[in-house]
Amino acid sequence: MTGTARLKLLVLPAALFVLAVYAWPTLGLFRNAFNETGPTGAMIEAWSLKTSQEVFSDGFTFELTLNSLWLSLSATLIALMLSYPVALFLFRTTSRFRGLLAVIAIMPMLISGVVRVFGWLAILGDRGLVNTLAQSLGLISTPIKLVFNWTGVTIGLAESIMPYMILALLAGFGQLDRTLEEASRSLGASPARTFWRVTLPLSLPALALAAGLGFVLSMSAYITPKLLGGGRVFVLATEIFEQATTNTNWPVASVLAIYTLLLLLLLLVASNIAAKGLQR
Amino acid sequence: MPTRRLVIQAGLASIAAPAIVRAQGLSGSITLMSYSGIFQDNYTKTVIEPFQQAFPGIKVNFAPGGTSAQMVGSVRAQKADPQIDVAIMDVTTSSIGNSEGLFEKLTPAEFPVLNELLPEARAAGGEYGPAVTFDHLVLVYDTQNLKPPLATLADLWRPDLKGQLAISAPPNIQGLALTAMVEKMTGGDYRKSIDNAIKKLRELAPSVNTFEPNPDGYSLILNGVVKVATGWNARSQLYADQTGGKIGALLPPEGSVFQINTINLTAGSKNRAAAAAFVNYALSQAAQKAFTERMFYAPTNAQAAIDPKAIARTAAAPDSRARMIGLDWNDVLKVRDQWNNRWRREVIAAAR
Amino acid sequence: MSYLELSGLQKRYRDSVAVDDVSLSVEQGEAVALLGPSGCGKTTTLRMLAGLVDPDRGAILLDDTEITRLPAHRRNMGYVFQSYALFPHLTVARNVGFGLEERGIAKAEIARQVTEALALVRLAGLDGRRPRELSGGQQQRVALARALVIRPAVLLLDESLSNLDAKLRDTMRHEIRSIQRSLGITTLFVTHDQVEALTMCDRIAVMDRGRIAQIGSPEDIYERPATRFVAEFVGRANALPATRDAEGRAVLWGQALPVKAPARGAFDLFVRPQRMRIVPVSEPVADGMARVTGRVLRSVFVGDHVEVLFEGAGGQLTIETQSGTAALPEGTEVAVIWQARDTLPFARETP
The missing domain is CATH 3.40.190.10 (Periplasmic binding protein-like II)
Structure with a gap:
């Protein structure tokens, strides 16, 4: 056996694992998508496109898609603007606490999404930190609605994808060399000009990578829209869950899941192409 | 209300099980799926433990099933190889299971307790599992x-x-x-x-x-x-x-x-006799009384003699x-x- | 006052001193090398000059104006980085024009100056290339053009040739030197390569552990090293442990030499291998010459010269002789002689 063949063998357990926990259920998903649902909700085994036709002729599916895209876009942009300075700082700092700081930055990743959401409720709720503070400062007289609506979901989602985006940015900062910024400074560019002409352009591949990841994570996020949305935020992920676990409508849930999967694949490919284009 | 002593007795009973098992003719374990949290806690104390005491050969495992829709989903996914023997869930989802053939029809011949139930409790399940609680x-x-x-x-x-x-x-x-x-x-x-x-x-x-x-x-x-x-x-x-x-x-x-919860016997249960015994028990006057008095679900057994104070707090x-x-x-x-x-x-x- | 004055510069890092106390005066148009081993503080000194590192103490004066705290982008220093630091996302022309763009110069004028600068470094026509499409030598030239085109007050080169192969390094050395001379631009080189320092500069500052050990012309540094460190670092030298006799002369391997020994302490005699000659044992000793006897251990042909390893009564030394002469067979009894004034006694360092 050659070295590479042996190396390939090392991938086998992982491949089998993925096959078992991902490929197989996905196949089940495909199967269910061709089933039908009876008038009282019973699943009827079939090989038909009736469910797909129903799903795609329903204007609500289109609305859900737009909602998902819009939510993902806004959460990603907010998270990107917040993650970039953090990642840049972590990338550059020579502090001996760099490791610790990096861990702190990605710590939210280690906390359950549900716990994080309840944290946001405590901060953004009617009687939460923000409203209490704003009221005691006399800025507002009645609480402003920051949760159980799009605002809350966008904030919560942006926060939840930030650690991933910070990691993606750090991984993508390959070209970003401190010396290049020094060269720019030595050539007469102020720190602001240096950022604009050197740092930012060289960060673009990393930003594209992070944005792609954040977007995909947002598209598939379920807990945050569900718990912070107050039943007002309808996106593909929540609808899939609702159809599967409240309506017992597996065929519709499967069609929507496959649709979302294809949408995500498309986005991943597009973001990959964009990142490669920027790297050139 | 089962006290700690009862629980201990149940434990002792199961140690002395073999002799009694033969007497009852029923043994093994069954899995009941239903709501988690306080429902599980109280149902275990008021129904499952007394049942196990009455049928020392049977061990009832409680499997928390999430929402009713998730429960019917679990039963559906295990259609070829059922792991759940009895499921208590909302009637809107059990009816889906009924029409998909996931649950068995129950006959008064095999389940005489059906004759003790309120007409609307029988009606809720049709020929299938009847209502076990009203809320x-x-x-x-x-x-x-x-x-x-x-x-x-x-x-x-x-x-x-x-x-x-x-x-x-x-x-x-x-x-x-x-x-x-x-x-x-x-x-x-x-x-x-x-x-x-x-x-x-x-x-x-x-x-x-x-x-x-x-x-x-x-x-x-x-x-x-x-x-x-x-x-x-x-x-x-x-x-x-x-x-x-x-x-x-x-x-x-x-x-x-x-809101109606029905009790359902899974088609193809691997321990059908024990599961049937549990369904019978769950609908019995004793179980209905105990659970209503503990948790204020209205009983579905018309003959259950329930403390009027508890009844007053139910829809009954x-x-x-x-x-x-x-x-x-x-x-x-x-x-x-x-x-x-x-x-x-x-x-x-x-x-x- | 000189054009560029560094006085008492110091830079400390968390637990080490990078630059301890550096003072240096540079005249306009002069090329000065900061030569030293890695970690001697030469790059930090250069970075302080460029404003990329803040000194903890000391001052930098340029043309009688203090620039110690002036931000880097307002110093007008042309810095050529060791890694060249070309902007990978910009073309060669945009790289070279970068500093001019920052100075708000008109587009047409930038184009003209960029073309001129590229011609100067012999890269005409490569305007549209990206840095990664260039060879190492070409990248080096772009970096040089980029630093020169802004007409810097001082040109700073940080180990700029170390990433090139030996042959290219020779070419670039001469090119940079001739550009520097023709533009009359004040230049500071940082290098650990003595050949670079000796050939490219008017003066050399040899640095050792954050301080300047000696400043002088290449000849001074080479011929008259002021410290043992300089003698060891610049050029090659035999370091021969010696003792002192009653008349205060140095004694090597039991033979008194016409060399004055230091008054006290253990010391070594430093003699450059190419200043030594091999002569027959029978040849008489001339006045003012030092002489030891022994035998040839081994001869190694190095191309332009031959290295002869020689063993005497008290140790070994190396002699460089011209190639072309017949090699002496191993074991030949010979004498080694050199001018007594080519012998430099330095106190032995206590480790």
Whole structure:
């Protein structure tokens, strides 16, 4: 056996694992998508496109898609603007606490999404930190609605994808060399000009990578829209869950899941192409 | 009420099991799937443990199943190789399981206890598993901070409740039940149209804090997030007791709707005899009495002799019974998607 | 006052001193090398000059103006980085024009100056290339053009040739030197390569552990090293442990030499291998010459010269002789002689 063949063998357990926990259920998903649902909700085994036709002729599916895209876009942009300075700082700092700081930055990743959401409720709720503070400062007289609506979901989602985006940015900062910024400074560019002409352009591949990841994570996020949305935020992920676990409508849930999967694949490919284009 | 001593006796009984097992002729273990949390705790104490004492050869495993829809999903996924023998779930989902052939039909010949049940309990399951508990939709409210207290369904529209409501919207069955109740309140009949209800609910929408209370409406009230929520009577009564009356449960004079849990025997159960014995026991007078007195679900066994104090706090109390709207969940299932869409487009959209 | 004055510069890092105390005066148009081993503080000194590192103490004066705290982008220093630091996302022309763009110069004028600068470094026509499409030598030239085009007050080169192969390094050395001379631009080189320092500069500052050990012309540094460190670092030298006799002369391997020994302490005699000659044992000793006897251990042909390893009564030394002469067979008894004034006694360092 050659070295590479042996190396390939090392991938086998992982491949089998993925096959078992991902490929197989996905196949089940495909199967269910061709089933039908009876008038009282019973699943009827079939090989038909009736469910797909129903799903795609329903204007609500289109609305859900737009909602998902819009939510993902806004959460990603907010998270990107917040993650970039953090990642840049972590990338550059020579502090001996760099490791610790990096861990702190990605710590939210280690906390359950549900716990994080309840944290946001405590901060953004009617009687939460923000409203209490704003009221005691006399800025507002009645609480402003920051949760159980799009605002809350966008904030919560942006926060939840930030650690991933910070990691993606750090991984993508390959070209970003401190010396290049020094060269720019030595050539007469102020720190602001240096950022604009050197740092930012060289960060673009990393930003594209992070944005792609954040977007995909947002598209598939379920807990945050569900718990912070107050039943007002309808996106593909929540609808899939609702159809599967409240309506017992597996065929519709499967069609929507496959649709979302294809949408995500498309986005991943597009973001990959964009990142490669920027790297050139 | 099973005391600690009873539990210990049950334990001792199982050590001495072999001899008795032969006597009973039933042994092995079965899995019961139902709601987790306080339902599991109380059902284990009032029904499962006494059953195990009566049938020392049988071990009942309680598998928490999430929502009813998730439970029927589990049974569906295990159709080829069932791991769950008995499932207690909402009638709207058990009926799906019935029509998919996931559950067995039950006959009075094999289950004589069926003859003791209320007619509507039998009717709920048709030829399949009958109702094992009755519950109803209530308005749960904060007894300490809501002045005056909630008295009617129409009170939801009170201006002082703006932003203080946690309403479970469809497809949650609380939302479906509320729709029928509001239609009735406005003089209509859900079987014909819900136009009145939707119009009225649309006016309510801006007052709603959340249409999806998490983890549930009771907690949101106890945490001070809202003052009123939709809820189920049994849990509300229990939480009211547990919190020293901090929350109250109102059966609106305008009427309410039954929520029905059925008990279902899985088709192809690997220990069918033991599972059947459990179904029989769960519907028996003793089990029904014990569980109602513990958790205030109305009994489905007409002959269960229940403490009047407990009965008064269930929908089985005569004056409560009179207020119930005759809602057939099988009717609602057919229009569920339609109601759901109207809520999303007309009600929730008005609250944004 | 000189054009560029560094006085008492110091830079400390967390637990080490990078630059301890550096003072240096540079005349306009002069090329000065900061030569030293890695970690001697030469690059830090250069970075302080460019404003990329803040000194903890000391001052930098340029043309009588203090610039110690002036931000880097307002110093007008042309810095050529060791890694060249070309902007990978910009073309060669945009790289070279970068500094001019920052100075708000008109587009047409930038284009003209860029073309001129590229011609100067013999890269005409490569305007549209990206840095990664260039060879190492070409990248080096772009970096040089980019630093020169802004007409810097001082040109700073940080180990600029170390990434090139030996042959290219020779070419670039001469090119940079001739450009520097023709433009008359004040230049500071940082290098650990003595050949670079000796050939490219008017003066050399040899640095050792954050301080300047010696400043002088290449000849001074080579011929008259002021410290043992300089003698060891610049050029090659035999370091021969010696003792002192009653008359205060140095004694090597039991033979008194006409060299004055230091008054006290252990010391070594430093003699450059190419200053030594091999002669027959029978040849008489001339006045002012030092002489030891022994035998040839080994001869190694190095191309332009031959290295002869010689063993005497008390140790070994190396002699460089011109190639072309017949190699002496191993074991030949010979004498090694050199001018007494080519012998430099330095106190032995106590480790």
